[in-house]
Amino acid sequence: MKLHEYQSKQIFSRYGIPIPKGKVATTASEAKQIAEELGGRVVIKSQVLVGGRGKAGGIKVAKDPAEAELFAAQILSMEIKGLPVRKVLVDEAAAIEQEIYLGITNDRAEKKPVIMASAAGGVEIEDVARTNPEKIIKVHVNPLLGIKDYQTRDIAAGIDLPRENWKSFGEILKALWQVYNDNDATLAEINPLIIGKDKRLVALDGKMLIDDNALFRHPELAEMRDTDEDAPSEVEARKYGLTFIKLDGNIGCMVNGAGLAMASMDILKFFGGEPANFLDIGGGAGADKVSAAMRIILGDPNVKAILFNIFGGITRCDEVAKGILIAMAEVKPKVPMVVRLVGTNAEEGRAMLANANMITAETLADAAQKAVAAAKGA
Ligand code: GDP
Ligand code: MN
DSSP states (O other): OOHHHHHHHHHHHTTTTTOOOEEEEEHHHHHHHHHHHOOSSSEEOOOOOOSOTTTTTTTEESHHHHHHHHHHHHHHHEEEEEEOOOEEEEEEOOOEEEEEEEEEEEETTTEEEEEEEESSSSHHHHHHHHOGGGEEEEEEOTTTTOOHHHHHHHHHHTTTGGGGHHHHHHHHHHHHHHHHHHHHEEEEEEEEEEEETTTTEEEOOOOOEOOOOGGGGGHHHHHHHHGGGSSSSHHHHHHOOOOEEEOSEEEEEEEESSSHHHHHHHHHHHOOOOOOOEEEEOOTHHHHHHHHHHHHHHHHOOOOOOEEEEESSOOHHHHHHHHHHHHHHHHHHOEEEEEEEETTTTHHHHHHTSOOOOEEEHHHHHHHHHHHHTTOOO
16 A cells, blocks of 8 residues: 555654655645745645656745645646646755655565665656666665664765764664554655755655555554545455456456466466456455455446356355345346356355356366357357
């Protein structure tokens, strides 16, 4: 799950990382009012869950409240990489001397978190990573030990940070580590961490990604989710505890188990089909989950056929059949449906679906071919 800049910076601030004073606005007049409260120059920052806002024109420095209102109006009517801007952060503008990059993420190959830092921070960091990778230094963290003083000094020296900023840099880096660790983040990033004209370090931007699988123990973070920018079908799926990802094909897939779902998609592709979604109803799904899943799949106008591939283990095939029947009564699907039920209570399940006007299949290969043919209108 992605957090907005303002959310990430609020968390940073709670851990003692210095951030600019600022507030979120949803209208231009609100932005003007905040600018008046802050006094002086402000920066108007689009809050959308994509990178590169600066380059897209979504970050503008305003010299007074009137200009803040104007820029906020412009930015609030923008779309950045397809996402409408609904909020802006109005921050006190900073006078920048240098922009530093500082981030912590997982290094899967090393099986450890890694700190990345560069003296060449700011909007060009991706180019730096590509053309001058040696300008980004990397230091791994032992998660049991956390960050040690010698590491913060190594990094400060490695990015040629002025001596006077080392102490503050060390504190910020340790705080960023706590942010990362405490919140089950997969990324905690400050770009830029600036040295201001006043020589102080300030986190001007903030970005956090939270591990979705850890959200159950962070209800306060889960609440921060901005569902505005997710596909509505994915929001609905989350509500029912379904693992769902919308794709561009035309064969809806309802499968139990992530591995089986992947295999089902592979085999559909093998026979020339294109899956419309990844959907794992999970183990032991009851009829309510199944019918919700079916409504979500059928809500996609691209779907021309549905493949049900259910391996009954913990999940009972008769429960799945019941869900399918409930959903059929509700939504009256017009697309052909291919069903393969194997395992626990498969007989009962098949008997329940016998009069439901479904195409039945024995093997996965058979089911996939029938679904591909059905989607092609054969
Ligand atoms: P991003 O493009 O989405 O990463 O957005 P950032 O918040 O990082 O802003 C992009 C760039 O805008 C920064 O690298 C700065 O150069 C500039 N910027 C952001 N805030 C300020 C500010 O308060 N004052 C000045 N002078 N520049 C700013
Ligand atoms: Mn940035």
